[in-house]
Structure formats: C-alpha cells, structure tokens
Amino acid sequence: MRIMLFVCGEGLGHTSRCIPLAQQMQEEGHDVLIGAYGYSRELIDKKGLPTIEIPPEIQLVGNAGSLDLKASILATIKSGELLGILKINRQLKEFDPQVVVSDSHYTAAIAAMFRKKPVHLMMNQSNMEEFFYNKGTFMKAIGRFTKSFYNAIFRRVDGIIIPDYPMPYTICRMNLELQEELDDAIFYSGPLVGKKYEEVTRAELSKPHVLSTVGGFGYREPIFRKVIETAKLDKMISYTLLSGPSVDPEDFTDLPDNVTILKFIEDQFPYIKSSDLVIAPGGHSTMMEALSFGIPMLSFPDIDHNEQQNNATALEEDGCGKRLDYSISPEKLLEHIHEITKEGKLVEKSRELQELSNELSGPSAITRMLESKYMQ
Numbered sequence: 001m002r003i004m005l006f007v008c009g010e011g012l013g014h015t016s017r018c019i020p021l022a023q024q025m026q027e028e029g030h031d032v033l034i035g036a037y038g039y040s041r042e043l044i045d046k047k048g049l050p051t052i053e054i055p056p057e058i059q060l061v062g063n064a065g066s067l068d069l070k071a072s073i074l075a076t077i078k079s080g081e082l083l084g085i086l087k088i089n090r091q092l093k094e095f096d097p098q099v100v101v102s103d104s105h106y107t108a109a110i111a112a113m114f115r116k117k118p119v120h121l122m123m124n125q126s127n128m129e130e131f132f133y134n135k136g137t138f139m140k141a142i143g144r145f146t147k148s149f150y151n152a153i154f155r156r157v158d159g160i161i162i163p164d165y166p167m168p169y170t171i172c173r174m175n176l177e178l179q180e181e182l183d184d185a186i187f188y189s190g191p192l193v194g195k196k197y198e199e200v201t202r203a204e205l206s207k208p209h210v211l212s213t214v215g216g217f218g219y220r221e222p223i224f225r226k227v228i229e230t231a232k233l234d235k236m237i238s239y240t241l242l243s244g245p246s247v248d249p250e251d252f253t254d255l256p257d258n259v260t261i262l263k264f265i266e267d268q269f270p271y272i273k274s275s276d277l278v279i280a281p282g283g284h285s286t287m288m289e290a291l292s293f294g295i296p297m298l299s300f301p302d303i304d305h306n307e308q309q310n311n312a313t314a315l316e317e318d319g320c321g322k323r324l325d326y327s328i329s330p331e332k333l334l335e336h337i338h339e340i341t342k343e344g345k346l347v348e349k350s351r352e353l354q355e356l357s358n359e360l361s362g363p364s365a366i367t368r369m370l371e372s373k374y375m376q
Helices: 013-027 038-046 069-079 081-095 106-114 128-132 137-156 180-185 218-231 269-274 284-292 306-317 330-341 347-360 362-374
Strands: 002-007 031-036 051-053 099-103 119-122 159-162 186-188 209-212 238-242 259-262 277-280 297-299 321-323
Touching: 002 013, 002 081, 002 106, 013 031, 013 038, 013 099, 013 284, 013 362, 031 038, 031 081, 038 051, 081 106, 099 106, 099 362, 106 119, 106 137, 128 137, 137 180, 159 180, 159 362, 180 186, 186 362, 209 218, 209 269, 218 238, 218 330, 269 284, 277 284, 277 330, 284 297, 284 306, 284 347, 297 306, 297 330, 306 321, 347 362
Parallel strands: 002 031, 002 099, 031 051, 099 119, 119 159, 159 186, 209 238, 209 277, 238 259, 277 297, 297 321
Antiparallel strands: none
C-alpha cells in the first residue's frame, strides 16, 4: 500500500509521533513518503525515512512567553505559503498514494480531498478557536472562522486519528470538541512513541532521579533555574536537565553536584526509563512518552497556552501527574518531588497507563486500521 504522511512542523511533537508510525508502516511492507519541512524534516531524514519538502502551513510568532496570534496570522500571510496547496497537489499527483495521513497539516488534508484521496486526519486538539478567546473583536472573529473551517474539514475527512489513550483515559480530552455525528469516524490509537519499553536499556543514573525537559531558553528559563534551586535543597535526589541548543551548560558555574545539564539527548528514552519523575511543559507528545514508560510527570504548561494547560489538568485529574505554574517556590516544588520519589504517589496510575500503552501499540493499531480499509 502506498501511504503519504504529512507532518505539521510547528513544534516537534508531531514529528516525534510520526516517525514511529512511518517506521511501523515500512516494517509491514508499505511504501511510505513523508511530507515535512524545516527542522522536522531534518529529524525525519536522520531516521532514514523518505521525505519531501512541503510548505509550512502556519508561522508561529511568540512574545513574552505566549503565542502572538495576530502576528502569527500576518507572518503566515506575508510568507505566501497559503498557496502551498498547489505544491502539495502536485506532490500527491506524483506519488499517487492509496491513502493520506495528515498529522495536523490541514493544507495537505484539503489537497488530498481535492484529488479524491482517502484522508485520515491525526490530531490531539480540535478546539483551536480557544487560542482566540479574550483577545479583542478582530481575533474573536478569526476564532469563529477557525472553528467553522476546522469543523468543515472534520466532517469531510475519512477518519480522525487521536494518538492518545481511549476515553476515559484520554489525556487530550479537554482539547477535543467533536460533534457527535463524527463518533464513528474517530479512532483512538493509543500513544505513538518512538520506542517500546522492553526495547530500551536504562541509562546509568543515580537514584532517585528527576529528568527535566523544560529547557533553559526564553520564558521557560525561570522554571529551568527553579529546578536547579530545588535540587540544592536535597542533594540525595539527582537531576538531568535538558537546556536546549540555545543554552550553553558551561554558563552555569554554580551547579550543585547532583545536577547535570545537557544541551540535547539524541535518544531520551533510556533517561526516561531510568528516571522516577519527568518535569516538562504541557506538550502532548512528551506526556505520551513519559506515561508509556510508567513515569509520573510534573507539568508546567506554557503561559496562555490553552492546549498545554488542558493537558496538564487532565494529567492531574487522572492521578498520574501534577499541574504546576511558574510562581511555585523551590520548597513547594521539592514537596511534590518528594511525594513521588519518596512516597510513591502517582506511580500506580502511571504504571497502569504504561500497561495500556503496551497493549494498544499505537503505530501497529493505525497500520492495521488502514490495511483493513484500503488493502484489496
């Protein structure tokens, strides 16, 4: 079967879940071509998967720790990429797939529908209009248009894939507002995670161990530094902090002995498996990775980022993590860390979700679903 997979490159969560899906499809003997752009395409290329360059759908512009929607809309219009549907149409014609899977790249979904190709839209959020709330009359109007636009697409695609646990365990459930008429079209695949738990060898880390993926750049820097201050309060707990490529670990000269800062880890799964706790923002893919390995999370969702805040709230409601905010003190943060590393709170539910993730086997589930529909 010829499958074309399109990846939204705004944030790497889409990329990290599409890689294992494409790899599984290839293992099952299918001919897969991935449309991606920017750093997302670079990461996919490194995995040896076939890719083509596609136009970015939107350009995100941030300011003071939050998404600037008006600036993002203007930047997208100025880029001229709104006409990218013509390029994607040509690419679809050349590859001639039997089915298209679009991970939140709506231009690709529309182009595939124009060419009368079956389209399955993969997403973990359908209430994008929330980004436009309380931002003035102009942005409210844009929000109404956005809701109408996405709902029209939802009704016309051949299926909607939610790369999350099925209800009632769905972490992204607060970000899903789909009409009841679409229930039969929705497929909860389970998490799409780059490696299976049993395939990963633990990193050799001191225990108990905390892995922080918050990053030390921009508006997240206060949390990054707060984790370091928290580490100083109890030297019996070790920490690995990922700073991100824009931060030099050598700039931190007053680190306690129980903290290691790394710019980047090529493969995070050995670190996740060897940790007792993950501290991260509220991104959906990171939550799926941690929970698929049975590791509780402390989530610091980005400011004014509705999707991340909803994910973090669901995480806490389900008893496998806590939603925290930027104002927390190091002392209070340490209390939450002690609850997990010393008292074992949140661990039981996290391990239940690990078992469920293994049972669902997301990449295989999607591949089997597509085979049942489109293989003669």
